[in-house]
Amino acid sequence: MSETRELRVGHLYGSLLNLYGDRGNILTLKYRCEQRGIGFVVEDIGLGKTFEPSGYDLLFVGGGPDREQQRVADDLVDLKAVPLREAADSGQVILAVCGGYQLLGHYYREAGGEELPGAGVLDLHTEHPGDQARRCIGNIIARWDEGMIVGFENHGGRTRLGPTAQPLATVEVGYGNNGEDDLEGARQGNVFGTYIHGSLLPKNPAFADYLIGLALSRRYGEEPLAPLDDSLELRARAVAEGIARREHRRKSA
Amino acid sequence: MRLQAAIAAGKLSSLASRVLGRGGGTALPGLVAERLAPDIVARLAGQLGQGSALVSGTNGKTTTALMLSAMVTAAGLRPLHNRSGSNLMRGLAATFVAEAGVGGRLPGAEKRLGVLELDEAALPAAAKATNPRVIALLNLFRDQLDRYGEVDIIADRWREMIKGLPATTTLVLNADDPSVAGLGEGATGPVIYFGVDVPALGGEREHAADIRWCPRCGGEFEYSTVYYGHIGIWRCPTCGNSRPRPQVVVNGAEQEGFAGTSLVIDTPGGVVTAKTRLAGVYNIHNAAAAVAAGVALGLPIEALAAGLAGTGAAFGRQERFELEGKRVTILLGKNPAGFNQLLRTLAAIPGTKHLALFLNDGIADGRDVSWIWDVDFERLKGQVASTVVSGRRAADLALRLRYGGVSEEMTIEEDLEAALDRALANTAQGEDLYILPTYTAMLRVRELVARRAKMPSYWEAER
Numbered sequence: 123m124s125e126t127r128e129l130r131v132g133h134l135y136g137s138l139l140n141l142y143g144d145r146g147n148i149l150t151l152k153y154r155c156e157q158r159g160i161g162f163v164v165e166d167i168g169l170g171k172t173f174e175p176s177g178y179d180l181l182f183v184g185g186g187p188d189r190e191q192q193r194v195a196d197d198l199v200d201l202k203a204v205p206l207r208e209a210a211d212s213g214q215v216i217l218a219v220c221g222g223y224q225l226l227g228h229y230y231r232e233a234g235g236e237e238l239p240g241a242g243v244l245d246l247h248t249e250h251p252g253d254q255a256r257r258c259i260g261n262i263i264a265r266w267d268e269g270m271i272v273g274f275e276n277h278g279g280r281t282r283l284g285p286t287a288q289p290l291a292t293v294e295v296g297y298g299n300n301g302e303d304d305l306e307g308a309r310q311g312n313v314f315g316t317y318i319h320g321s322l323l324p325k326n327p328a329f330a331d332y333l334i335g336l337a338l339s340r341r342y343g344e345e346p347l348a349p350l351d352d353s354l355e356l357r358a359r360a361v362a363e364g365i366a367r368r369e370h371r372r373k374s375a
Numbered sequence: 376m377r378l379q380a381a382i383a384a385g386k387l388s389s390l391a392s393r394v395l396g397r398g399g400g401t402a403l404p405g406l407v408a409e410r411l412a413p414d415i416v417a418r419l420a421g422q423l424g425q426g427s428a429l430v431s432g433t434n435g436k437t438t439t440a441l442m443l444s445a446m447v448t449a450a451g452l453r454p455l456h457n458r459s460g461s462n463l464m465r466g467l468a469a470t471f472v473a474e475a476g477v478g479g480r481l482p483g484a485e486k487r488l489g490v491l492e493l494d495e496a497a498l499p500a501a502a503k504a505t506n507p508r509v510i511a512l513l514n515l516f517r518d519q520l521d522r523y524g525e526v527d528i529i530a531d532r533w534r535e536m537i538k539g540l541p542a543t544t545t546l547v548l549n550a551d552d553p554s555v556a557g558l559g560e561g562a563t564g565p566v567i568y569f570g571v572d573v574p575a576l577g578g579e580r581e582h583a584a585d586i587r588w589c590p591r592c593g594g595e596f597e598y599s600t601v602y603y604g605h606i607g608i609w610r611c612p613t614c615g616n617s618r619p620r621p622q623v624v625v626n627g628a629e630q631e632g633f634a635g636t637s638l639v640i641d642t643p644g645g646v647v648t649a650k651t652r653l654a655g656v657y658n659i660h661n662a663a664a665a666v667a668a669g670v671a672l673g674l675p676i677e678a679l680a681a682g683l684a685g686t687g688a689a690f691g692r693q694e695r696f697e698l699e700g701k702r703v704t705i706l707l708g709k710n711p712a713g714f715n716q717l718l719r720t721l722a723a724i725p726g727t728k729h730l731a732l733f734l735n736d737g738i739a740d741g742r743d744v745s746w747i748w749d750v751d752f753e754r755l756k757g758q759v760a761s762t763v764v765s766g767r768r769a770a771d772l773a774l775r776l777r778y779g780g781v782s783e784e785m786t787i788e789e790d791l792e793a794a795l796d797r798a799l800a801n802t803a804q805g806e807d808l809y810i811l812p813t814y815t816a817m818l819r820v821r822e823l824v825a826r827r828a829k830m831p832s833y834w835e836a837e838r
Contacts, residue, residue: 141517143745149778189527189588261742274743320745324774354777354787358770365736365767 127342128161129334132178134202135186135194136166139222142276144184146321147219150330151180158348160338169193172201175209179337183222185319188232191221195238198225203241210243215337216313219322223307223315224248224279233278244308244315245284261366262296262318264306268328270294271306272362273320281317283308290316295370312336325359327352378479381412385472402461405469416464419471420489420505422481425452427489427505428668431498432513432555434713435661436462437689438653439513440492442665446682447488450674455481456490463497464504488672495529499536502544510540511547511668513660515554516604516712517746530554537561545671547664550621551606557590559619569660569667570608570621573628574600576656577607578719591616602656603719604712623667628659632724633693633704638683640666645676649683653693655720657713691817696828700804703824707817709740711749714811718754721809727760729808731798732776733791733816734766740813744768752779761801762786765794766816791819 131151148164155162167173175181186194198206206226210216216226224230227246230238233253240247259276271291280300283289289299290307298306298317307316314333316322323330327350335347385408392403408415420427425447430440444454457470470491475481493501495515502510515530537546542564549555550570559566577600589596594613601607610617627639633654640647640663647666651658662683669679688694691707706721708714721728736742752775762785764772769789776782788794795810802808812820 140749142743143748146745146748146775146778149748153778187527193588259743274745276743320743321748324748324778325771354770354774357787358768358774361768361770 126161127338127345128163129155129337130177130179131162131164132167132173132181133164134167134181134183134222135169135190136184137168138190138194139184139186141185141187142220142274142319143321144182144219144319147182147184147217147323150321150323150327151334154327154330154334154350157350160334167202169197170201173205175205175212175214178209179215179341180333181206181209181214181216183216183218183225185220185222191225191230192232192238195225195230195240198241199239203243206241206243210311210313213312213340215333215340216243217333218244218313218315219319220275220277220317223317224277224281226313226315227281228284230279243313244310245286246281246308246315247284248279248281250279258297258301258317260296261362261369262298262306263294263363263366264291264296264298264318265294266291266329268332270363271316271318271322271326271329272359272366273318273322273325275317275319277317281308286310290314295366320362325355325362327355377412378415378418379477381408381410381415382472382475382479383477384408384411385469386477389469389473402463402465402469404472405461405465405467408472409465409468414504416467416471416501417504417506418479419475419481422484423455423487423489424485425488425672426508427455427491428509428511428672429491429493429498429501429505429507430511430513430664430668431493431495432511432549433495433516433710435513435657435664436492438658438686438692439511439661439664439668440490441689442662442682442686443511443668444490444682445686446665446669446674446678447490447672449681449685450678451486452488453483453486454490455487457492462492462494464500467491467493467501467504496532499532502536502540506541507544509545509547509668509671511664511671512549512555512558513664514549514552514604514606514712516710517749530558533558534561537563540564547667547671548619549606549660549664550619551602551608551660553589553596553605553609553618556619565671567623567667567671568619568621569623569663570618571602571625571628571656571659571663572608572621573625573659574608576628576630576659577601578603578656589614589616602660603716606660621663623663623670625659625663630654630723633695633720636662638662642666642670642676642679644670647676647679647683649680651683652687655693655716657716691812691821694821696824698824698828699799701799701802702807703799703810703828704807705810705812705817705821705824707814708750708811709814711746714750715754717811718751722754722758727758728755729761729798729802729806730755730759730782731763731765731794731808731810732772733794733810733812733820734764734768734772735813735816736768737815739815744771747772747775750775752776752781755781761798763788763794763798763801765789765791766813769794791816792823795820795823
């Protein structure tokens with residue numbers, strides 16, 4: 123009974139970590155649910171608050187400037203790490219982008235050498251190689267199980283996966299986790315992390331639907347999502363892909 | 376000798392670029408001249424009899440510099456102004472090269488005052504080269520993150536620059552932007568704060584508003600009034616740090632859409648009363664900044680008022696044209712804060728609107744278009760009569776508008792000229808068309824509109 127289904131999204135630090143159009147990810151989840159008659163609610167889980175994981179079907183953490191990340195790191199460890207780990211262990215869907223992705227790992231070492239502890243939900247760590255190192259900035263194309271993800275990345279930190287975390291995708295054009303091992307993002311159970319914004323979900327509808335389906339199936343059982351007309355989404359994605367490939371050719375020429 | 380050679384080479388390359396039809400050649404001559412004489416800006420700026428004033432900030436620098444330039448003219452001096460928005464060091468060099476004689480002298484230098492707008496990242500180098508009398512800092516917003524990395528990097532560079540300024544440089548700072556106002560603490564010379572004391576201009580908090588933290592204690596600022604973004608009347612509830620009392624303060628403002636705004640601005644030397652020809656709260660702050668810079672330069676009150684009243688729209692910024700019996704307004708939008716202000720002004724105009732939005736992803740636009748998701752397009756819900764989206768990333772913008780529930784029906788047309796035709800066809804005679812382009816799209820669309828409106832192009836009008 124799809125009419126009664128509802129996706130409940132918890133947006134961690136929505137007013138702090140919202141740097142690279144992260145709202146686009148939330149709007150995409152909303153749009154794709156509402157088009158199918160699936161209910162949608164989103165709640166901000168800000169500084170100073172803890173949360174009950176079972177109250178949500180999908181948790182989202184976006185990216186922010188380094189300054190905000192420092193503020194968030196303490197709060198994350200004190201108030202959010204325990205329910206986040208509980209959510210991850212129970213198979214709940216978590217999506218983290220850029221700064222949020224870094225914070226879900228074991229730690230983030232800043233350019234100055236200071237170490238911010240992470241939530242430890244993903245088996246990975248991130249280190250910023252110093253102010254003189256080049257930021258990883260540009261259009262990116264990566265391949266995951268069910269196709270292609272396109273977007274933009276802009277990060278100073280370099281992320282390396284531990285043995286328990288699987289890469290989310292492999293890099294075709296761009297830097298990905300660290301610009302060296304051709305891996306992009308991470309997946310551990312139903313926890314997903316990625317550097318791809320731009321925003322991530324609007325131009326990657328298959329990935330968006332994968333997350334929605336996964337999140338809903340935990341409460342309502344397996345039920346396929348009705349197909350949507352994605353011609354505009356795919357058009358935007360084809361343009362972005364073309365630009366990324368042209369830039370790549372120019373760089374390697 | 377080297378200076379003269381550099382000026383000659385710069386002038387030659389400017390001429391060549393014009394002959395070849397590459398526009399006015401804003402940067403190339405500067406690049407050439409700087410290569411031959413790296414200190415060319417310092418040496419020519421040193422000749423300015425009235426010194427110079429630099430203007431920088433994420434939003435509003437072109438408009439503020441234009442206002443200040445008009446004030447300087449009204450005071451009987453001659454501004455030397457990089458009007459074209461060519462605001463990197465090479466743009467400054469090009470401006471000076473165009474003005475200097477081949478002998479290496481600026482003609483009439485004793486009456487000349489440099490009014491120079493600077494890119495945020497280029498400002499420190501320009502301050503070193505020009506030894507300015509005044510530096511006006513307007514605001515800091517997220518903008519072109521793909522280029523600068525983060526907003527904080529700019530603030531850090533400015534803080535470093537301020538430490539090294541001579542005591543003869545007056546800082547003009549926006550009291551209403553906590554990250555700019557805080558820079559006054561490191562000042563070596565005088566500081567003049569400007570601000571707005573009209574709570575009725577306040578609005579609700581926008582999505583893209585960056586939260587500002589108190590640098591003294593780390594607390595979160597509280598606002599009694601938010602004008603836009605993080606600009607407002609702020610204080611830190613934790614340690615009592617608060618907005619400095621502005622010496623130049625807007626005490627009255629009556630907005631009349633894109634027709635302009637009537638302002639009453641208090642200054643230490645008297646009250647400036649003027650009706651500007653620009654809309655939007657951000658332009659009220661720009662006017663206050665220009666007045667404060669004028670005060671710092673010692674310009675008479677009458678000149679300040681005349682400059683405000685006499686300033687029309689800067690290139691592509693609220694510029695209005697008549698075309699085929701339709702009114703066309705071009706509204707340059709570069710980042711979420713600027714865009715939100717345009718949308719707020721548009722939403723306040725009664726009736727439905729015809730829109731043409733252009734999104735490019737060149738270096739000058741920002742290669743990362745994710746910022747469109749931070750813009751509150753939802754503000755225009757129910758007010759849109761027709762929508763055309765265009766530019767290289769038209770489809771991205773179309774998605775944003777669809778997901779925001781702004782426009783059900785829209786035309787997506789990547790080609791700029793075809794999109795303009797379609798938007799004009801949507802607009803009946805006597806109606807308004809609002810064109811919102813990013814920077815590189817604006818240059819092209821404005822050119823097309825100006826040509827059809829039978830208006831001289833910017834370059835011909837300028838020189």
